[in-house]
Amino acid sequence: MPRTSFMELLFGERGTTIFLAVLAALTVIVPVLHLAVPADSPLHVSTYTMTLLGKYLTYALLAVAVDLVWGYCGILSLGHAAFFALGGYAMGMYLMRQIGTRGVYGNPVLTDFMVFLNYEKLPWFWHGFDMFWFAGAMVVIAPGLLALVFGWLAFRSRVTGVYLSIITQALTYALQQAFLQNNMGFGGNNGLTDFKDILGMPINAPGTRVGLFVASGVALLLGYLACRYITLSRAGRVVNAVRDAESRTRFIGYRVESYKLWMFVFSAVLAGIAGALYVPQVGIINPSEFSPINSIEVVIWVAVGGRATLYGAVAGAVLVNYAKTFFTTALPEIWQYALGGLFILVTLFLPRGIAGLLEFKRKRALVPPQGAPA
């Protein structure tokens, strides 16, 4: 197989090309409309809308991460929210340390909840988080390391299918329980909030908001391209083979565990980065981000959009979350029903999601009806 060319990466698949164009346009236009257009103009994008869009972009990155392991590798992870939340907590810890003496208790080193809970000194794992590079490294290292250890244990002993799903769910559940405890040193039930600054800039200033939005867009762009590169590469083909016939791939001589493990770790790192970009935009991180339902919701985004198509995952994430934003304010009662119904309908009638639906229509348009392929 030839090396993946840059052109193929960008223009090899129509959905991808469209997505990349839309994302690039969005990343440029939204900040311009927010900053340059006066607030009373109908074209103005409010801070709320931009933050919302930024949140969707981080969700989309998370969905891409899940799609990489589920759609391409057949690992249904019900614990990706854990990696997302770990990245978010790493960023949150940095933001907490930035508050400094502006907290309610004005302690220069200890955060408010630590003073409140009578901590004598900073817990050891909080050291270094006053530096952005360190926190940034932890955003990658913490989820990556957890995925590495967990994946190594799980894949080595060939835990597959629903077993793996259940165990990943148990993992995120266990982490949620742990982070809920006050003596864990992560703020317990309330989590981390009341952020003031990021990189010395006030977090609520329009410029900072724009910066975060652009950063989310760029992260999604790079993450997407990286995933696309992987799926097009030789390793991507092996991973597809693992998904479709794991034992056969193993018998041919590939080290199935290694492929799965590195895909899993990479996906976890992407999820962590998404979480780290999510937290400064929503302004809070707490243990509810670990809850199993969050992980499973990500899976439904991917399923709605179409698994094994990266642009489908993005589309699913944005669509479902837009629906969620709409319903939870307009008809909160209905949302749970709609979400539940979505799970059932998509798995029963749309196993390849919206992307599959579009592709099917296109193919039918191309192929004459009487000559349908077997």
Added chain:
Amino acid sequence: MRLLAWLLLAGLLSAPARSADDAALDTVLTELARAEDFAAKSGAATRLAGVQHPRASAALSALVEGQLHFRESDTRMFIVTEDPPAVTDLLTNQAATGVAADSLTKITTNNALRKTLRGLIASFALADPDPELRVQAVTELLRSPDEQNVALLRARLEIEKDAAVRSTIEAGLALADLDSEDADQRLAAIVALEDSLNLELRNRLEAMITPDEGGAYPEPDQRVRDAARALVQSIDSSRSFYSTLETFFFGLSTGSILVLVAIGLAITFGVMGVINMAHGELMMLGAYCTYAVQLMLPNFIGASVLIAIPLAFAVSGIVGILIQRFVVRYLSGRPLDTLLATFGVSLILQQAVRSYQANNVPVQTPEWMSGPIVINEALSLTYNRLYVFLFALLMFVLLLFVLKKTSLGLKVRAVSQNRGMAKAMGIRTEWVDAMTFGLGSGIAGVAGVALSQLTNVGPNLGQAYIIDSFMVVVFGGVGNLWGTLIGGVSLGVVNKLLEPWAGAVTAKILVLVAVILFIQRRPRGLFPQKGRAAEG
């Protein structure tokens, strides 16, 4: 004639309010109000204590506090309290409006009378039919173990039959003897207390043998000290033994709940290979069935649980069959999709219950299931946990019987082992699938009835147990009921044994981590399926 009719009617109307006890109480109270001296009052009070009336003890307590007053005109009694100022009718125990406190006459007492009264009140409480109240009375008397109280307790010990009350009295009397001047009597008291597990006693003895700053022991006699030391040790070791036993029982109870929750899952997940994320919600439906039965039959709380069991089995079973027919059936061979679709079902069921009933509902525990079985001072087990434990075992045996000895069970096993072959042999696999799913779901409903007796019943009931029960099935080995039993019980026991030193949450996390590590060694659980069926 008309007058007579009115009189009769008035008599009829007032008759229920004035029983024979009321009359007796009235007589004694009048006697008390008209008593000339303290001796007469003392006599009246003694007779008052003998009257079988719910307000008699209130009258005595008020009298000893100096709160009992009467109205000169009709000798009706009132309780007058100063802080807050209030006048209460003694007989009705309701605020007497329109009665001024200064229009009443106080019944005065003196020291001797008060002493008599205190004894009477205590003996009153000692004779209460409720053993728990008797224990309270004994504890109250033992706070001031003077001669009179000790005599009262000794008298009660002669006739007391309840073990808990007896042991409280005995321990109390011996404790009183520990204060004796006579070393031999102290020693005798310690010897008499040999089998005690009383914590208060242990602390007393500990104080006796702990030297003060000067190195002098509060207890001068060496023999008494030795005996006390030995007893402290024996109490400590027995208590720790019993507390371990209690923890073990709690573990068994938690384990039995897990088993009950997981055996339904073991059927759908283990036998059919279908992962049903709505299993927890089927349990929740079962728990709500108990609530519904109690709402509809408020007079049969005792039987409600027994009625709810078949009802919950039917309701959850039917819902399960519907899930199988309309969702799961179309997803055969796609376990991950089944997981997602059933998760959708669970969201819908949760929301359906939440729209109907937002908060937790109060489910009553029937009398025969509530309360503890007190084995001794250090160990008591609760009836509801015991019954749930036995019930879990019963369900397990029943299910084992169904799977091993009935025609349905044979078909279920055949289909789970080799679907194609079973079909070729004429088994209606579709029907068997539906029945199996219904059976597993029905058991979830029954588990919900049991859970309704132990935890809060609300829309999230199922969520709390679903992950644990999946762990049990994975740990025990899929498709093996014995594995589920042993897996559930051992996870429950390990969890509870870890709890005292690790805390509840950490214990739970440790167990989860342990299960994940265990799967490293044995990826297919404790009792893996063997043969071709195992290769999925």
